[in-house]
Amino acid sequence: MCSVLIGAFAAHGLKQVLDSYALGLIETAAKYQMYHAIALLLVGVMASQSQFSEKLLHWAAFFFVLGIILFSGSLYLLAVSNVKWLVTVTPLGGCAFILGWLMLTVSIYKGVILTKLG
DSSP: OHHHHHHHIIIIISTTTSOHHHHHHHHHHHHHHHHHHHHHHHHHHHHTSTTSOHHHHHHHHHHHHHHIIIIIHHHHHHHHHOOGGGGGTHHHHHHHHHHHHHHHHHHHIIIIIHHHHO
8 A cells, every 4th residue: 555655646746846766766666665565465375374484484574574664665765855875775675675585485495395295
């Protein structure tokens, strides 16, 4: 919901205020926020299945949320404030996203592949 609201507000309400670079930052932030909100839904569905590691799914969710805050949050703030040091925070959010996907992938591997082999 938040990514849709922010994206719509930027596209319609801030279009006259922000330049195309800033609007692009908001668009990128909203996309990544939405992708990872969907990933969080997947983690929730998988958590209801006993074959998947609850611990790994917990960490995946943690890193996805952290990534949303650091990556998308820093881009949103950079777009509206032009505070340049925020660009140093964005890659940390990207790393959190990568760790989240790694945890999710390992959970799937352990839950599906190893279960079939073992």
